[in-house]
Amino acid sequence: MTEKRETSKGFTKTESGKRLTRMLTDDYMNLHRGAGEGAFVVWVAIIVPVEIFRGFDNVVFAVPESHAALSAAKGVGMLQCEKAESSGYSMDICSYARIDIGTAMSGGKDSPTFGLPRPHLLVSNNNNCSLLVKWFDVYHREWSVPHFIIDVPFCYERQKDRDRAYIVAQYRDLIRTIEAMTGQKWDAGRTREAVHNSSEAARQYKRFIDCAVSRPSGITAFDSFVQMAPLLTSRGSPELASHFRMLADETEVRMKSGLFPVPGERYRLFWDNIAPWHQLRKMSTRLADLDANIIAASYTSCVGSVEGSYEFLQDYDDGDPLEALARMQNFSVCPYGMELRFEAMSWAARHYGIDGFVFASNRSCKVYSIMQMDLQKRVAGTLGIPSVMIDVDHADVRKYSEENAFVRMEALLESIDAVRSRKGA
Amino acid sequence: MFVSKLSDSIRQLKQKGFRVVGCFPLYPTVELLHSLGVIPIVLWDLKDQVRSLEESDCHIQGFACSVARRLAGFVLSDEGALLDGILMYNACDTLRNMPEIIQLGLEEKGRDLPLFRIHVPMAPRDQTGSDDYFAAGIRELVRGIESAFDVRFSPERFLESVKLYNAMRSLAVELEALAAAGRVSYGLFSRVIRDGYFLPVEEQILALEEAVRQASSVKARDDDGRGIIVTGILPPPEAVCAALEHAGLRVVGNDVASQARSYGRPAAETGDPVACYSDFYRNHMPCTTLLYTSDGRVRAIHDLIRERNARGLVFIGEKFCDCEYLEMPFIGKTLSALDVPDLQLEIAADDADNVESLRTRIEAFAELL
Structure with a gap:
């Protein structure tokens, strides 16, 4: 390396x-x-x-x-x-x-x-x-x-x-x-080929975000946030699938070499909402200093999945490309109701070994945010995992207060410690 | 919780043995419910009905519009427990989350309500044929209501219900004309229309007939009341209506979602609900929430201004209503090109009585006209 x-x-x-x-x-x-x-x-x-x-x-x-x-x-x-x-x-x-x-x-x-x-x-x-x-x-x-x-x-x-x-x-x-x-x-043949490329890209992207399963995690959600961009601008191209293949390969090699974004990772967190684009570096660095890592996010985990799940749907079988695309038309988080979103979050909590959830209540995205208060209750009541809600706007920095957000996230880390103490006692 | 007309009405209906279904958003299939012996109550414009948001604040952030917050507040209240079901169709991003929020809230209270949903196709009608898709949805809705309430659909009863609702719409148009002539205040007109949503259509008709009778006995104003058009997803709060009139403005027409957009066009008089609602939604008055119609809104407003000889337009902005706020800048621009001034007011959840800050702007606007 x-x-x-x-x-x-x-x-x-x-x-x-x-x-x-x-x-x-x-x-x-x-x-x-x-x-x-x-x-x-x-x-x-x-x-x-x-x-x-x-x-x-x-x-x-x-x-x-x-x-x-x-x-x-x-x-x-x-x-x-x-x-x-x-x-x-x-x-x-x-x-x-x-x-x-x-x-x-x-x-x-x-x-x-x-x-x-x-x-x-x-x-x-x-x-x-x-x-x-x-x-x-x-x-x-x-x-x-x-x-x-x-x-x-x-x-x-x-x-x-x-x-x-x-x-x-x-x-x-x-x-x-x-x-x-x-x-x-x-x-139709060229669209079929593009669907193959997208399917392969999603499969490779899943490999990449599953690097978060390891302890410590091989990635932060902030890495996956930035890697989403070509999913939108290059979708359907062979270059996208190659890029994600190399990305996953490279990440796995780094992990084998002992390179982790938060080597002393003590808190594995899950982010629910769009990325706080204006805070990527600041937030990830400050969390890392607390040995905390937002390892996965609903926003990025849904790629290649449907039904509000985060699991990879399937390889494209060369059938009618429009049928396949219609099936994928529901990819993303927002096209789903609370039941399906909670199902996916429950899976993520198990799959990634999540210690705490960060619900980013996003004034700019009502469709994502208006149900989070109930999701938060269900995460606590059904999964027994601590969580916190912070105020964020995904792209307007004027509606975000770093100190307010971190006061709450630090409280979340304390809650996680308290849960661990109770379990240890 | 302070609850007025709405809960009184539902309570009386329940005492008479009726089943009552709360509907949202604005243009639900009320005729269908009515024909099946179920009383539809449109849960819209609840600002005077639900004064505390304590209940909804346990479920919904403060940056949701007051429509959603009051809706949840009412359905989850003790008064909401009187409802026998909820019917909704797709509209905006906030409201589509409401069914599950409401259901979870009810579960927490150990309550359960049948929920009926229908997807109104939002693709422009000249773009994709959605009739078959929509027809299947309507048939499913009919079966769902039949099954939930052990009732049977009848084309004859459906046609009767359509005629009743059309009679109500026609009276609403008549009362609007009387308000435009200054024979009834816009505030009173708005109250009669709003309260009607909480009544069975038969009583709504009686209330409108009485309002029309009373207004008709009042002499038309011969002042030069400066005519304005009011637009918005909700009508102005009563205090704003009073401020408008106090400033010498007369509402000569409206493009308010729960007023003219709701009663402005009759439903097709047929016993077939598929044919009726296909026509109803396809040819609906333009509304920001019906995505495929909103192209027509600019022209509809321009026509209204011209036909009613209005001098200006007042936009009643419901805070956090993205749909409306994305349309108004363009509408305002087209009005400027026509030399028609507009005033944009923003009303938040707790602003219903707190209108003094708006009064100065209304007075300045009146002077401008």
């Missing part, structure tokens, strides 16, 4: 981290170049199946949510939010939306990626969050760009066949819409 560790404990810049930076740079450069050369540009919500677009010759896609997260992580989130607010958008609206609207309305100024190329089509879905439909409607009206809404029934229980058929029908309409707008013909 010749790799040089570049940072303090808690957050490690690895070879895969550098490769990630290159991939993201390439993704955004290719996006701008493609748009500049006349490609058809689609803006999508995060769980719109972009594998469909890979079935076309010259369609490129941009993911505003991912761009907003990147902006927040690069420290320009607040600046972009303020632009949207000065245009009349309430500070109570999701900070991703405000960052994106602020960026778009200022022509990409201050964006780490020079913004996103103007879309020809907007595609959203309402099961991850319906706010996103309203957010895309802003551009639909301001720029007169068509907006395709994929209507996906919310899952209080497992996906029904009837729901899946309805979703597939909408995919077919989406394909027809793009064919009509571009004159290009969709190739």
Whole structure:
């Protein structure tokens, strides 16, 4: 192992981290170049199946949510939010939306990626969050760009066949819409190949996040937060599967070499909500100094899974790619009700050996957050695991207080010690 | 907990032997429930009905809208225990979490309620055919209600129920016109409409008929009341209505979700609930919560302003209602282009009586007009 560790404990810049930076740079450069050369540009919500677009010759896609997260992580989130607010958008609206609207309305100024190329089509879905439909409607009206809404029934229980058929029908309409707008013909074989790539990428990504099973954990959730970006910008590409394979390999090698992000790990924590993008390094380092590690998160664990579970769904069997994508249309956390989310959390608590839960009550994401108070009660009552709720906004640093958050997280660590003392007594 | 009309109404209905189902959000399948002998009560605009949020604060963070917090507060209260079931359809991100929050809260109290759900397709109607999908959902809903209450659906009774609700809608339109003419205050009009949601439709009709009769006997105002349109997911609190009128503004039309958006268009008069509700939702008045309709809202507001000769628009912003707050900047921009001023007010959960800070803005807006 010749790799040089570049940072303090808690957050490690690895070879895969550098490769990630290159991939993201390439993704955004290719996006701008493609748009500049006349490609058809689609803006999508995060769980719109972009594998469909890979079935076309010259369609490129941009993911505003991912761009907003990147902006927040690069420290320009607040600046972009303020632009949207000065245009009349309430500070109570999701900070991703405000960052994106602020960026778009200022022509990409201050964006780490020079913004996103103007879309020809907007595609959203309402099961991850319906706010996103309203957010895309802003551009639909301001720029007169068509907006395709994929209507996906919310899952209080497992996906029904009837729901899946309805979703597939909408995919077919989406394909027809793009064919009509571009004159290009969709190739099912290429989408099938992209689905294979995505499935393999998810499998390799699962290998990576399962490095958290070991004691001490081979990763922090902060590592997995940053590695999510290409899941959105490169999905369906062979490069993504290769990247995650190398990432998992590299992480396993590091663990064999005795390199762990929190070597003296005493507290194994689970994070419930979107990443606090503006706090990644600060929070991970400060927790590491307390020998605490947020080893897993509902936000990242759900990749490659469905039904609110965190377990890998299955390898793609080469069947109808649209059926497979419709099955995966419910990937993510937010399309699920409390029962399914709690089921997944219970599994994670066992699988990762979780000592405590951190519920990040996120003012910007109501769909994720409004049920956490009850989830917290169930975690305590049913699983007997201590937890804490902290106030966070995933991308607007003005709505976060580090000291308040850490007072509570330190109290959580004390609770974990108290539980251990009782068990030891 | 302070509970008024709503719990009184449910208690009286229960004493008469009726089964009562609480419905949310705004546009539930009330005719269907009614035709099956179950009284639907729309649990919306509960600000004067549920004054304490203590119960919901055990389940929901303070950054949820007051609609969700009061809904949970009511259903989990002792008065809520009088309900025989809950019916809901998909709307916003907050409300979709409510069924399980309510169910868990009820479990904690050792209570249980049948829950009926229906998914209203939100894809634009010219985009994807959703009729078959929706029809299956309606049939499932009918079977669910039949099974829960041991009742049988009848097309004839359904048609009768549709006609009754349409009669109620027609009277609401009539009363709105009287309010626009200044023959009944907008505050009183809003109260009559809101309280009607807590009554069986037959009583709602009687209340509206009485309100129309009384208002019709009042002479139309011949002042030059500055006409405004009010828009929002909820009507203004009574104190805001009073402040608007005190400032010399007259509400000549509304685009309020629980008012004109609810009664503005009759349901198709048929005995087939699939045909009725397909038409009902497809051709609904534009509403921010019905994603596929909201494109039409800008035009609907412009038309209303022109038809009613309104001089301005007042937006009643329900704090934390993302749907509304993402639409208003664009609507405001289009109004500016038409030289129609707008005033955006924000009402939070505890602001119903605390309107002094808004009064100055309302007065300044009235002077501007």
